[in-house]
Amino acid sequence: MSVPIPQLADKPQHIFIWGMGLMGASLALRLKEAGHRVSGAVRSSKSQQTLTQMGLTDILMGDTECIQALEHADILVLGLNLNDCYRVLSLIAAHPTLGERLAILDLCSTKAEIMAHVRTYYPHLRFIGTHPMAGKEIQGPQAAERTLYENAAVFITPPEHLHAAIAQDLTRLAADIWSIAGAHTATINAVEHDRMMAAVSHGLHLNACLIALLSASGAGKNIDLSPAAGSYRDMTRIVQSSGKMWAEIIHSNRQNTSAWLRALADAANELATGIDQQTVDIAVLFEKAQAVRTQVMRT
Amino acid sequence: MSVPIPQLADKPQHIFIWGMGLMGASLALRLKEAGHRVSGAVRSSKSQQTLTQMGLTDILMGDTECIQALEHADILVLGLNLNDCYRVLSLIAAHPTLGERLAILDLCSTKAEIMAHVRTYYPHLRFIGTHPMAGKEIQGPQAAERTLYENAAVFITPPEHLHAAIAQDLTRLAADIWSIAGAHTATINAVEHDRMMAAVSHGLHLNACLIALLSASGAGKNIDLSPAAGSYRDMTRIVQSSGKMWAEIIHSNRQNTSAWLRALADAANELATGIDQQTVDIAVLFEKAQAVRTQVMRT
Numbered sequence: 001m002s003v004p005i006p007q008l009a010d011k012p013q014h015i016f017i018w019g020m021g022l023m024g025a026s027l028a029l030r031l032k033e034a035g036h037r038v039s040g041a042v043r044s045s046k047s048q049q050t051l052t053q054m055g056l057t058d059i060l061m062g063d064t065e066c067i068q069a070l071e072h073a074d075i076l077v078l079g080l081n082l083n084d085c086y087r088v089l090s091l092i093a094a095h096p097t098l099g100e101r102l103a104i105l106d107l108c109s110t111k112a113e114i115m116a117h118v119r120t121y122y123p124h125l126r127f128i129g130t131h132p133m134a135g136k137e138i139q140g141p142q143a144a145e146r147t148l149y150e151n152a153a154v155f156i157t158p159p160e161h162l163h164a165a166i167a168q169d170l171t172r173l174a175a176d177i178w179s180i181a182g183a184h185t186a187t188i189n190a191v192e193h194d195r196m197m198a199a200v201s202h203g204l205h206l207n208a209c210l211i212a213l214l215s216a217s218g219a220g221k222n223i224d225l226s227p228a229a230g231s232y233r234d235m236t237r238i239v240q241s242s243g244k245m246w247a248e249i250i251h252s253n254r255q256n257t258s259a260w261l262r263a264l265a266d267a268a269n270e271l272a273t274g275i276d277q278q279t280v281d282i283a284v285l286f287e288k289a290q291a292v293r294t295q296v297m298r299t
Numbered sequence: 300m301s302v303p304i305p306q307l308a309d310k311p312q313h314i315f316i317w318g319m320g321l322m323g324a325s326l327a328l329r330l331k332e333a334g335h336r337v338s339g340a341v342r343s344s345k346s347q348q349t350l351t352q353m354g355l356t357d358i359l360m361g362d363t364e365c366i367q368a369l370e371h372a373d374i375l376v377l378g379l380n381l382n383d384c385y386r387v388l389s390l391i392a393a394h395p396t397l398g399e400r401l402a403i404l405d406l407c408s409t410k411a412e413i414m415a416h417v418r419t420y421y422p423h424l425r426f427i428g429t430h431p432m433a434g435k436e437i438q439g440p441q442a443a444e445r446t447l448y449e450n451a452a453v454f455i456t457p458p459e460h461l462h463a464a465i466a467q468d469l470t471r472l473a474a475d476i477w478s479i480a481g482a483h484t485a486t487i488n489a490v491e492h493d494r495m496m497a498a499v500s501h502g503l504h505l506n507a508c509l510i511a512l513l514s515a516s517g518a519g520k521n522i523d524l525s526p527a528a529g530s531y532r533d534m535t536r537i538v539q540s541s542g543k544m545w546a547e548i549i550h551s552n553r554q555n556t557s558a559w560l561r562a563l564a565d566a567a568n569e570l571a572t573g574i575d576q577q578t579v580d581i582a583v584l585f586e587k588a589q590a591v592r593t594q595v596m597r598t
Contacts, residue, residue, distance in 0.1 A: 133528040153524045186524040199514045200531045206581075207510065208534065209588035210566045212595070214559065215498045219594035225452045225485040226597040229432040232499045234533045235507065236592045243585025250581050254574050260513065261571035265564040267509045272557035272564070275549060282505075282549050286542025289511035293535045295518035296511070298525040 005103050005126060005169035006074040008176040012036050015177075016073035018066060018088055020051055020059060022136060023107050024079025025144035028056050030181045033146070039073070041066045042141070050141045067091055070098055075173070078106040081248050082114060093122045105130050105174050109197065110252040111157040111190035119161045128170040129157035129190060132183060133201075137240040149181035157190040198256035200296065205238050205246055206261060212236045304402050304425060304468035305373040307475040311335050314476075315372035317365060317387055319350055319358060321435060322406050323378025324443035327355050329480045332445070338372070340365045341440070349440045366390055369397055374472070377405040380547050381413060392421045404429050404473050408496065409551040410456040410489035418460045427469040428456035428489060431482060432500075436539040448480035456489040497555035499595065504537050504545055505560060511535045 006013050015031055017024045017040035024040065032038045032055070039058035042048050048059050060066050070076060076092070078085045085106050092098045104127045108114055111129045118127045134152040136143055156174045158167045175185045188196075211232075218227045250257050274280030305312050314330050316323045316339035323339065331337045331354070338357035341347050347358050359365050369375060375391070377384045384405050391397045403426045407413055410428045417426045433451040435442055455473045457466045474484045487495075510531075517526045549556050573579030 133526075135528075153526065153528070155522075155524070155526075184524055186522040188520075188522055192520075196517045196520065196526050200517050200526045201528055203513075204510060204530045204534050206570060206584070207506065207567070208530075209584050210563060210570065211503060211506065212588035212592045213584075214502075214562055214566065215595050216591045218495045218499050219591055221487075221491075221495065223454075223485040223487055225454070225483055226595060227432075227452065227454075227495050227499045228596045229434075229452070229500055231503045231507075231537045233596065234536055235503050236588070237533055238530045239585055239588040239592055241585070243582035243589075246585060247581035250574060251577075254577075258571035258574040261567040261574070263513055264509060265567040265571070267513065268506070268560040268564040268567070271505060271509065272560035275553050275557040275560070278550075278553075282546035283542035285505070285508050285512075286538055286540070286545060289508035289535070289538040290542075292515045292518055293511045293538055296514050296525065297527045297532065 003101050005166060005173055007169070007173055008034075008036070008180070013074040014039070014072060015075045015077060016040060016066075016070055017077045017079050019079030019084065020047065020056070020141050021079055022139050022141070022143045022148070023132065023134075024077065025051060025054070025056065025141040026146065026148035027077065027079070027177070027181050029054065029144065029146040030149070031177070032056065034180045039069060047141050054141070054144065063091060067095060067098070070102065073102065076102045076104045077177070078104065080106070081245065082108055082110070082252055083248070085114060086117060089118065089122055089125065089127070093125065099125050102126065103170060103173055104128070105177070107132055109201075109249045110194050111155070112194045113252045115157055115159065115190040119159070123161055126162070126166060126170060128159060128167075128174050130174050130178065131155045131157075131193065132178065134183075135241075137237070139242055139245075147182065149178065149183040152183045154178040154183045154185045155193050156185055156187045157193055158187055194253045195256050198253055198260040202249060202253050202257045203260035203264065205241065206250065206257065207264065208236050208238045212239050302400055304465060304472055306468070306472055307333075307335070307479070312373040313338070313371060314374045314376060315339060315365075315369055316376045316378050318378030318383065319346065319355065319440050320378055321438050321440070321442045321447070322431065322433075323376065324350060324353070324355065324440040325445065325447035326376065326378070326476070326480050328353065328443065328445040329448070330476070331355065333479045338368060346440050353440070353443065362390060366394060366397070369401065372401065375401045375403045376476070377403065379405070380544065381407055381409070381551055382547070384413060385416060388417065388421055388424065388426070392424065398424050401425065402469060402472055403427070404476070406431055408500075408548045409493050410454070411493045412551045414456055414458065414489040418458070422460055425461070425465060425469060427458060427466075427473050429473050429477065430454045430456075430492065431477065433482075434540075436536070438541055438544075446481065448477065448482040451482045453477040453482045453484045454492050455484055455486045456492055457486055493552045494555050497552055497559040501548060501552050501556045502559035502563065504540065505549065505556065506563065507535050507537045511538050
């Protein structure tokens, strides 16, 4: 028989963060501040040292050690990429009691794949998806900041296959965790989340790469000045993100992302034709774009 | 017989800035600081008042008054859009002596059209093109700042039809004017300039509009949180620019801009296919994009 979902309001909980990079460590700082016991896992002793210097002292390495430590934890936060999430989830599921006791959440940028994976392979796990929309171009615990999630949006994707009361308790727990970090939360269906993300984030990162690659002709010009203005700097900034991380995100959301790229291509071709034939009103295009942007940003 | 091209190093010059919006007024502040006499023209008494409060007191309205004032000026800076530049140039050309005396420069974002226009219609004018790569989403003299051009890139397009010595003197004058404003300058062929600008600025503004329009599905979602992260904010920021201004820029650089859009469409479709067929290495894509960006930005 499984124990109730732990709630932060009831008592200080023991929260284990498996993966203390930028995202995990930033969350850890706030949870510890709020009086919870925070321990966690990293892959290198360098990260361990960095975290110790930040006051996060209970940091382990190695799967065996981590699984043992989890026997004393209430909540598991996966600060890992998708494949590592799957690996850790399989370890939890293989353990005789952990799966019945732990409340588990992840921080991955795509939600449809991991929710389907858990439902298919580990339907008994008390797992809830969360996606904090925060980050930096730099990674690792040394980049962690207690304010990383301040006013950030966090999307929560409740497990639809679990008993409604369990799903509700998990949702409350996830919302409380992110509130402590200073974020705002909303629940959303995982498939809908991923479709939306293609249009406001995932596709944009690829678009930024294409802009940079198309500007290569400006790179070799025989002039000693950069031709790049603020528009170029802003629109290509995100190509500095980790390509390895983005490869995984794009792969996980490949159908929505490639559909978005094709929609962009259609729109770009249509606009090019409108410009050639002088049938497009660019001022109106800007006005429409401004209106949508204001709505999407809810400002 | 025409007088020599005035040079800022020789003596304080009288510089008339026709069009004291954000760009013209920001330049005026620095030229005045440097000891030159600055006067200029605006279209509204509200702008006149704003400029007076900023210490720029010698500001006129009306073509007749401005042309009269130009009889005492050495240098004319056109802080106007293309069509207004053409109008003022025609007034100068119609005047019996102004065309022989004034050194003239513009601040337009495209250079091929205005250089060809001057060469065709006013080949005798001592005109040089300049394009300061600076700006803001907000316009007007009230947005002017003495630091607007600090470390900005300014491209100078010398007139290739004038006597080489005249072109050289104009280039020196233009470079000195922009140095006073804190900018870095480089000369470039006007046609090459516009092709480059399509890829680092003009096309990007349209791309930003397309991104915003494609995100419309995220605007109406039944969630009380904005789905937009920093990537969306950065990549759509420039849609807040003046659509009217951009309509003119795009029109003036329409061939390069529509070619850029078609190249973007091709690249987006190719990438979509690569993602669908899992033949593209996203991490390598990011690496390549990062390398080009670093080169283009010369950082």
